Amino acid sequence: MSEGTFPRAVPDAAWVTIPDLHRDPFPIYQQMRREAPVHWVPAVNRYMVTSYTACHTIEQDAETFSADETDSLMKRSMGHSMLRKDDPEHKVDRDSYGSTLRPGTIKKHWNAIFEANNEKYLSELQAKGPGADFVWDYAAPYAAENLRLICGFHNATQEDMQRWSQTMIDGTGNYADDAEVWAKSAQSSAEVDAAIDEMLPLLAENPDHSLLSGLASMPIPLEAIRANLKMTIGGGLNEPRDVLATTVWALLNHPEQLASVEEDPRRYAVAFEESVRWVAPIGMYPRETTRDTVLEGVQLPRGARLGVVIGAANRDPDVFEDPEAFNIHRVKKPHLSFGGGAHFCAGTWVARAQVAQVALPSVFKRLPGLRLDPADPAVDAGWVFRGMTKMPVRWN
Template identity: 70%
Template structure:
């Protein structure tokens, strides 16, 4: 803890361990919320913020809680992307994303690609036979190929995007400072740079509908292009992949709710929103205070490093009744799984469309009698959380 961080009224949670957060963070989040919604956690070198109210306040006050954190793991892993910038620099980068990711473009350009990819990877998954892992066999390649096409990486395969994404987000969450994790992240970062550099002159000469074409032809500097593309590879693959797996797992574990959804297809969107609330794929992101501030009952100094724990906020009983349960019939209230304020996730509509509108209905229609197997499903992570294994069977 630095001298500045010592000048605080927040308690210290020495008992929190990274390995326990990875395995199952929710009991830890409950205890932190009950004892103090803002607490210094030495294991991760920052104050964890675990209440809905405090996390929401941070998202709405960028002047006090800056995204441009010093010593950022994301900057080290991926470069200085818009996610670690405040306005106006953040908005300058983000403006180029709008035309490609807004709902109209997704409907007119990308939904057909999502449907094509869902059919392709469902056919390949079906051929594996009952007992196959839905996470690795369908959710991961489906999300990766969608992202590859949207981003415009014609010189890479979906397997490359899977590798790049996992190794770079591992770097972003490398609070244990594992040198092997950094080495893999650096190798992927260099591969992405090379792929981008190869495509820049091509897209300048012949623009297309892709995200990479948009940022290149908007005049974004090359270092900003590289950083923002890496950030997009991370969250843009991770979020739809993981909420898809979580939604399938949750519905297969709650047969009554699955029956409701199958009888009323409009509820696929409701199931998606409940799944992303229940297990937020991006579970924590950093902020840094720009001044002394009181939040969550604690006084923090200027320069304090925070972890805004969306995975905890989305299970706060002050916001959600019986928050630990997956329940598509709960009272509709806003969640924070896609962040908020100026940094609200630019890929939200990609995830909602590709998962709720396309993948979930096609999976349950194409795999009749879809069910869990005797081999248990596994999930993991806390900075990023999702399924690790999801073995399923069908008729």
């Protein structure tokens, strides 16, 4: 805001509805960004922040924009994890994750495991034959099995991971206060607690590279371990699954770009980054103002509940040329899909390794002539989380 100008009042976006956001949020984001960087959206009961600069400002100023949201449904569903703490408390939890998710450990340890899991689940997709669903018959079990081993749940299955993840995420989004949703989320939460209680002493005796193994020897309260693992189950499964399917869908819809990555497999990493920019797997996350403030010229009161819509910021035309297009050849600019500041995604390198390095090149090599099923079209949906909800595929 330039000196001498008054901050504007927040415009109201009563025209925005949740079903429309769920179907296709991008035209809505275009209209909102054109009008103002921040709106009050009654349907969502939040201020939605849609410009790149405003989202970036929030990420860099944790004192004004706290992650510790009042009455957070995530806290009710999963406990008080690092994602809903501010520094210095946040840093203690974040540091407790040690080197498990870091590039060195991925290279030395996890990549071989990702390769083996990819082999298993891609073979299962092949065995199902053309018409199988790329998301549910491959991407989901692959991402779930990787995360199971990263967490150290040797007493659970990848199916447990998928069920725990989805039911606790449903709790996090249970604004309708549906009792059945809470019951399922509480059931999963109790199962995760029991699985952690069983694994911690076993891993203290027989350590491995997993998160729970590292935590077994840390002076971290059990309550924090439980909450952090639940948040990681919720945040480390759907996103790799969704970016894997979205990237393949985008490449199949842009054959000239697919030819370009097949010609030079280093471009799979570029396709991955463009895909997470184009469709951010986590489209929005919350913050709360700790004082009256002015964000990009818009006045916000203390205690304002914000939705940081990185799915919209990533398509801001002030930053990205022709932002609605999937284009692996665009000039590279930093997207916001992994968040920023203190809460920058701890699993960024794990996601890149399992999807861009391991899965994507093998998918196109192992399934020659891979194509979408014209008789049964793929569906993309969602806005808080967005991805392919079904994607039947065929190959030669």
